[in-house]
Amino acid sequence: MPQLTPTVLKTERLLLRWLDEGDTDAHFAVFSDPEVTRYWSGSPWTEREQAVKGIADTLANYADGSGLRFGIVLAASGELIGNATLHHFFEQNRRCEMGYALGSLHWGQGYASEALRALIGYGFRELDLNRIEADVDPQNAGSMRVLEKLGFRKEGYMPERWIVHGEMADTVNYGLLRRYWDAQSLES
Ligand SMILES: CC(C)(COP(=O)(O)OP(=O)(O)OC[C@H]1O[C@@H](n2cnc3c(N)ncnc32)[C@H](O)[C@@H]1OP(=O)(O)O)[C@@H](O)C(=O)NCCC(=O)NCCS
Secondary structure: OOOOOOOEEEOOOEEEEEOOHHHHHHHHHHHOOOOOOOOOOOOOOOOHHHHHHHHHHHHHHHHHOOEEEEEEEEOOOOOEEEEEEEEEEEHHHOEEEEEEEEOHHHOOOOHHHHHHHHHHHHHHHOOOOOEEEEEEOOOOHHHHHHHHHOOOEEEEEEEEEEEEOOEEEEEEEEEEEHHHHHHHOOOO
16 A cells, blocks of 8 residues: 555646545535435435544545545635545555545536546556556446546446445446556646
């Protein structure tokens, strides 16, 4: 697992920064939004205490290097609108997984693509990753589109991998190699 140090990533409209306890209410707003958890095996959060635990887990993950969650912040207003995470680091093989979520009020404005471009660039350059993986519900068309815009390739399909709100849900496996990324030079 990598040694993680507090970092701020800047894009044209966003800041990506480490979360802290002061983000609890905004973090709760993201994960209590039923649109956000529509394709997730967990239910939307109903108690602020879930966000308190979420932030505590995030801080513990920074400390032991097991996960790197950035808050996604609108640079103009300072509002925290979502998060983007690298996790399940497998250091010997220089790979990890990626997750992301934005409050639904902020969808459709290119923010996820903009934030993830910065996160992926950081992962390949600073964390020396060679491969980033993502798994997506095949019905989550917006998420698949984001990954494909970033150069991820469809690599596999796993039926009934999750139970999402009582229904069996499949997974599309996506992967992005550093050499694909370097070849497309998408990083701003
Ligand atoms: C997935 C998510 C992060 C996308 O955020 P976003 O900021 O709206 O994404 P962007 O605006 O950067 O890009 C979305 C792209 O998907 C497209 N899109 C959105 N909904 C779509 C749909 N139903 N069908 C096809 N394309 C769709 C958009 O048109 C856009 O593509 P374009 O730039 O070519 O027009 C956001 O919807 C979200 O947080 N969802 C809930 C959490 C989640 O599902 N996370 C991913 C788990 S794998």
